[in-house]
Amino acid sequence: MTASQHFSTRAIHSGQTPDPTTGAVIPPIYQTSTFVQDGVGGFRNGYEYARGTNPTRSSLETLVADLEGATHGFSFSSGLAGEDALLRAVLAPGSRVVMGNDVYGGTHRLVNRLHVPWGVELRTVELTDLDAVRAAVTPGTTVLWVETPSNPLMKISDIAALAEIGHAAGAIVVVDNTFASPYLQNPLALGADVVVHSTTKYLGGHSDVLGGAVVTSNDEIAEKVGFVQFAAGAVSGPMDAWLTVRGIKTLALRIERHSSNAHAIAEALVGHPSIERVYYPGLADHPGHEIAARQMRGFGGMLSLGLVGGAASARSLVESTEVFLLAESLGGVESLIGYPSEMTHASVRGTELEVPDNIVRLSVGIEGVDDLVGDILQALDR
Numbered sequence: 499m500t501a502s503q504h505f506s507t508r509a510i511h512s513g514q515t516p517d518p519t520t521g522a523v524i525p526p527i528y529q530t531s532t533f534v535q536d537g538v539g540g541f542r543n544g545y546e547y548a549r550g551t552n553p554t555r556s557s558l559e560t561l562v563a564d565l566e567g568a569t570h571g572f573s574f575s576s577g578l579a580g581e582d583a584l585l586r587a588v589l590a591p592g593s594r595v596v597m598g599n600d601v602y603g604g605t606h607r608l609v610n611r612l613h614v615p616w617g618v619e620l621r622t623v624e625l626t627d628l629d630a631v632r633a634a635v636t637p638g639t640t641v642l643w644v645e646t647p648s649n650p651l652m653k654i655s656d657i658a659a660l661a662e663i664g665h666a667a668g669a670i671v672v673v674d675n676t677f678a679s680p681y682l683q684n685p686l687a688l689g690a691d692v693v694v695h696s697t698t699k700y701l702g703g704h705s706d707v708l709g710g711a712v713v714t715s716n717d718e719i720a721e722k723v724g725f726v727q728f729a730a731g732a733v734s735g736p737m738d739a740w741l742t743v744r745g746i747k748t749l750a751l752r753i754e755r756h757s758s759n760a761h762a763i764a765e766a767l768v769g770h771p772s773i774e775r776v777y778y779p780g781l782a783d784h785p786g787h788e789i790a791a792r793q794m795r796g797f798g799g800m801l802s803l804g805l806v807g808g809a810a811s812a813r814s815l816v817e818s819t820e821v822f823l824l825a826e827s828l829g830g831v832e833s834l835i836g837y838p839s840e841m842t843h844a845s846v847r848g849t850e851l852e853v854p855d856n857i858v859r860l861s862v863g864i865e866g867v868d869d870l871v872g873d874i875l876q877a878l879d880r
């Protein structure tokens with residue numbers, strides 16, 4: 499595939515050569531742990547043992563790298579497994595990580611509970627305040643970790659500006675692109691060094707498989723991540739890789755619909771007496787709207803609501819929808835509703851990353867938009 503081809507074309511064909519043996523249009527699931535050798539060390543096409551490489555996983559790695567405009571891709575058993583592999587590859591005792599003060603709770607927990615005890619320093623900062631970032635990202639910072647749009651407050655950070663600040667301090671700039679997906683945002687083109695994804699979300703797209711991806715065009719970082727992937731082995735299995743590849747084929751269509759549905763819901767809820775604030779970057783009065791319009795191709799399928807009645811109203815809403823299912827996770831074809839302070843972000847309660855208890859998060863699916871708007875309105879009326 500060539501970079502000049504349309505995203506949708508690459509999403510369907512990149513890394514997806516028909517099977518050379520049978521001509522199967524869909525590359526098979528290579529459900530094997532090992533590969534025969536023609537004499538000691540005589541590997542066919544470089545395949546030796548599946549922790550190192552497996553053709554189904556290679557397909558996915560090529561595909562995600564291509565969609566992000568990267569030269570190297572690595573696929574893992576979950577988003578956090580990928581994040582951990584990347585961090586272990588680039589950090590050492592004494593390293594400093596700076597991340598947003600509303601980063602996904604699991605990412606914060608990973609660094610704070612697993613890496614900090616090994617001598618890593620963690621600082622959190624308001625990423626939308628570039629002066630605050632400049633003050634926090636001092637020389638000696640190894641990683642500047644950016645998540646935009648952020649989870650669940652939908653803050654938008656300026657990737658190009660943050661990359662400049664990070665690089666001036668000698669830091670590796672990592673962007674978690676899970677919420678936007680490569681269809682809406684390509685952080686490497688904006689100056690970031692590494693992109694991570696929880697492929698569990700929009701890339702897989704059907705809430706049926708866990709996975710993570712790390713992509714980069716930096717050869718040195720790629721070599722280190724590849725080594726951790728091989729040495730520690732948190733790889734995605736062939737079935738999981740295949741399901742993720744299948745999901746990605748429809749990414750463009752799905753994201754278009756996720757985005758238009760979310761935008762319609764956001765507009766329908768602005769001004770509702772039970773809603774204090776709608777957090778959606780597509781709304782013109784969202785503080786990050788202009789940056790989002792510049793660095794994204796659309797505003798995505800995630801939005802959050804601040805309820806007038808506090809925690810009780812938020813809980814009542816999430817327990818009263820019928821089409822929106824009350825569940826963790828996001829990015830699937832079905833609409834999900836969640837209560838971050840006690841679900842996805844429970845691990846950061848009591849810290850400065852705590853999510854206000856009147857916040858409800860919606861992962862807007864691709865169902866009929868009237869059914870979705872109607873469902874939220876009836877649940878607010880209960």
Ligand SMILES: Cc1ncc(COP(=O)(O)O)c(C=O)c1O
Pocket residue numbers: 576577578579602604605645649674676677695696697698708709710827842
């Ligand atoms: C923004 C973001 N990054 C990373 C992750 C972690 O991914 P996984 O659950 O696949 O480990 C999540 C999970 O919710 C997420 O929302």
